[in-house]
Amino acid sequence: MSNRLLSALGGDSPLVLDGAMGTMLQQLGLGLGECPELWNIKHPDRIREVHKGYLKAGADIIVTNTFGASPKKLAMFGIEEKTEEINRAGAILACEARNLAGKDKTAFIFGGIGPTGELLEPLGAASASDLHQHFKRQTEALVSGGVDAVIVETMLSPEEALIAAGAAKAVDAKLPVFVNLTFDPTPHGPRTMMGTSPADFVVMIENQKIDLQGVGTNCGTGARDMLRVVESYRAKTKLPIVAYPNAGFPKMVNEQTVYDQTPDEFATEAEKLFDAGASIIGGCCGTTPEHIRHLKKKLVQRSPGPIGGGHV
Amino acid sequence: MNEESIKTALIAGQEKELCDLVKGELSNEESPKSILDTMMAGMNIVGSRFQAKEIFIPEVLFSARAMTSATNILKPLLTKSDVQPLGKVVIGTVLGDLHDIGKNVVGMMLEGAGFEVLNLGRDVAPERFIEAAKENGASIIGLSSLITTSMPQMKRTIELLEEAGLRDQVHVIVGGAPVTQDYANSIGADGYADEATGAVQKVKELLHLEQ
Known part of the structure; x- marks a missing residue:
């Protein structure tokens, strides 16, 4: 399975990753303060439907509904003991959706791992070894449910991101692992909340010698600001680059959050991420199956990649 | 008072150095209130650098932690009017x-x-x-x-x-x-x-x- 993924990544064609999960679940009735990952057990049918929607829209990769399912995060809802059940169910639901969509041979399942929300020592109370164990537990459950790869996403701390990546590799050294940080634009270029630049992060990855299959960025900004991030990565690494921006910026309309980019605007901006060197492109907050459908349409026209295009 | 050293230690987030400097000033009979004011001026600089995105969360947290430790040394010595909060x-x-x-x-x-x-x-x-x-x-x-x-x-x-x-x-x-x-x-x-x-x-x- 992972061989199929690696050869797909080695090709000239970009892979399309799915769009937002959280905002889709809100539309399906997820309440305020409710744990979204608990729906893997409570409402498996709804999670499967969201995945199917993205697969039908043309996503090559779907990410499991396990972003906040590290034991540390689940503990905030008092359900740490459900870590195995929730993560395993998340992986199985994505696999079932892929089967129902008739895409067993073409689509990939990425197990999503998000930040714990705690700061590492010495800034905060979390120890590296503790976080390693937590992420390992989450990865083991995702792997037992059948994911093809793990994507560590929306990370603000590069140290925490690499602890998660290292923990995933400790579960299975052959498991493909991707790691995304979230950057803000600053006058000095993109930086994480901790001050890390994309170039800094590449150096950290190289120093720690973690065998990543891709590095990238998601959330935080729309595609336009994300372009700088992809360019910075491309200048420093030959690893495949992952990029999934938000659908522009959030606005409140009648107490509902609306992101300001239409599917077509989003796809037009996101296509430029491919030119800048990203090979896995999708959507984050505010994106819907329609956004992904438009993105796929643009990117299919670009396959195989242009000769001498943005790709190193 | 060596205001610059205090500010420098605070901005660099050097907790021990800052506490030592504060103790030194106190033994020179510097007023606790003016030491506190100097540290606040230092935090102000930390704030503007953070705002300009020259420094980020880790630097701010280290500076804030150093300030808290040093303030704890001063607290018993401050008079009621010294510690009247702004709000x-x-x-x-x-x-x-x-x-x-x-x-x-x-x-x-x-x-x-x-x-x-x-x-x-x-x-x-x-x-x-x-x-x-x-x-x-x-x-x-x-x-x-x-x-x-x-x-x-x-x-x-x-x-x-x-x-x-x-x-x-x-x-x-x-x-x-x-x-x-x-x-x-x-x-x-x-x-x-x-x-x-x-x-x-x-x-x-x-x-x-x-x-």
Whole structure:
């Protein structure tokens, strides 16, 4: 399975990753303060439907509904003991959706791992070894449910991101692992909340010698600001680059959050991420199956990649 | 007093060095209040560098931690009038939201600027903000939201404040990644800032403390 993924990544064609999960679940009735990952057990049918929607829209990769399912995060809802059940169910639901969509041979399942929300020592109370164990537990459950790869996403701390990546590799050294940080634009270029630049992060990855299959960025900004991030990565690494921006910026309309980019605007901006060197492109907050459908349409026209295009 | 050394140690987040410098100044019979003022001036510099995105969360946290330690040395020596806070602020992340870090940075910056801060933590119900403000005589409530679904809780808190008849006495400031000035205006908040230093400036402005 992972061989199929690696050869797909080695090709000239970009892979399309799915769009937002959280905002889709809100539309399906997820309440305020409710744990979204608990729906893997409570409402498996709804999670499967969201995945199917993205697969039908043309996503090559779907990410499991396990972003906040590290034991540390689940503990905030008092359900740490459900870590195995929730993560395993998340992986199985994505696999079932892929089967129902008739895409067993073409689509990939990425197990999503998000930040714990705690700061590492010495800034905060979390120890590296503790976080390693937590992420390992989450990865083991995702792997037992059948994911093809793990994507560590929306990370603000590069140290925490690499602890998660290292923990995933400790579960299975052959498991493909991707790691995304979230950057803000600053006058000095993109930086994480901790001050890390994309170039800094590449150096950290190289120093720690973690065998990543891709590095990238998601959330935080729309595609336009994300372009700088992809360019910075491309200048420093030959690893495949992952990029999934938000659908522009959030606005409140009648107490509902609306992101300001239409599917077509989003796809037009996101296509430029491919030119800048990203090979896995999708959507984050505010994106819907329609956004992904438009993105796929643009990117299919670009396959195989242009000769001498943005790709190193 | 060696003001520059104190500021330098504070800005660099060198906790032990700063505490040693403070103890040294005290043994030279420097007034505790002027040492505190020097550290506040140092925190001000930390704030403007953070605002200019020259430094980031780790640097701010180290500086704030150093300042807290050094202030603890001074506390028993400060007179009541020395420690009269600029104002009392209740802060917290709203109901349904478990994010913590940004709001804590705002709290530290406010403390560094001389405010008394009551940090209610995360997932705080609107009622608790009102109770805490009432019990402590706070003049500012600071609300943080990092997920769009929790943002309506900000509006709810302002409504409750009105119902409690406290809207004239308490200013409400809001912040967090998805929150904007437009949103702040739309829910009738008194202030918004997109980062911690701006929040301190906003609080000073609302309390007419701007130098």
